[in-house]
Amino acid sequence: MVVVVPWIVRDAVMAARKPNGDLRMSAGARAQRTKTRASAKELTAALNGRHHKTGMRLFAFLVIAHWAEHVAQAVQIYVWGWSLPEARGVLGIPFPWLVTSEWMHYGYALFMLVGFILLRPGFTGISRTWWNVALGVQIWHHFEHLLLLLQAQTGIHLAGKEAPTSIIQLIAPRVELHLFYNAVVTLPMVIAMVLHSRPTSAGAQAPTCTCAVPEPV
Numbered sequence: 001m002v003v004v005v006p007w008i009v010r011d012a013v014m015a016a017r018k019p020n021g022d023l024r025m026s027a028g029a030r031a032q033r034t035k036t037r038a039s040a041k042e043l044t045a046a047l048n049g050r051h052h053k054t055g056m057r058l059f060a061f062l063v064i065a066h067w068a069e070h071v072a073q074a075v076q077i078y079v080w081g082w083s084l085p086e087a088r089g090v091l092g093i094p095f096p097w098l099v100t101s102e103w104m105h106y107g108y109a110l111f112m113l114v115g116f117i118l119l120r121p122g123f124t125g126i127s128r129t130w131w132n133v134a135l136g137v138q139i140w141h142h143f144e145h146l147l148l149l150l151q152a153q154t155g156i157h158l159a160g161k162e163a164p165t166s167i168i169q170l171i172a173p174r175v176e177l178h179l180f181y182n183a184v185v186t187l188p189m190v191i192a193m194v195l196h197s198r199p200t201s202a203g204a205q206a207p208t209c210t211c212a213v214p215e216p217v
Contacts, residue, residue, distance in 0.1 A: 048122035053211045056122070059115045060193060066108060067182040074179050084175070102145075102152040102164060109145040112185070113138050122209050123196055130192035134185050141181045144168065 047055050069089035076087035092099040116135040123131045144166040151157050151164035158165045169177055197213045 044118065044121065047118055049209060052119070052122040052209045056119055056193060056196075056211065059119060060189065063112060063115075063182075063186055063189060066112075067186045070175075070179040070182050073175060077175065087175075102149045106142075106145045106149040109138070109142045113142045116189075122211070123192060125195075127192045127195035130188045130195065133188040134192065137181065137185045137188075141185060144181075 069091060073087045073089040073092070076082040076089070077084065088096060088099045098104055113135075116131070116138055120128070120131055120135065147158070147166050148164040157163065158167070159170060166174075166177070172180075197211050
């Protein structure tokens, strides 16, 4: 017993301490989670407050530039008579993988979706309505690109097609379809931004936002 008791006591003490240790770890995890959420809220508040104008303009530039690439591709096909493999837009000529990589297409669709979601709280009134229209179209656009990516990765194509095919692509060619998608995302986005920049309109900016264009005196 003289030898056994210390081991029993040690095991009992360790067993008693284990729950407390778990609680301390759990409390630490909760504190970290709370800190992360607070940081995310601060970032969102800043993005839709003092940085809303900058974020909105940068996002708009990238979205419009992407749409312009689709327009350029359509011009190359229908005006200049280029073949589909040759028509790669502007950046696609020196960097062909920008056109052929489904990962790139999906990544950009995801970027646009996240951008619409993150910048949405800064919009109010009718400007938010137009922003929501663009967001709704982009949700579907993102889903279509996700479907294309999954097919490219698995080799299993929709309706037994030879190449990855989206749902609407079953009835419309890919070039024309994605030109249309980007148009119906970009146009309501621009309308939302214009309304948002006018404080006298129904789409006036949020109080913490500095996007308003000063009225002429």
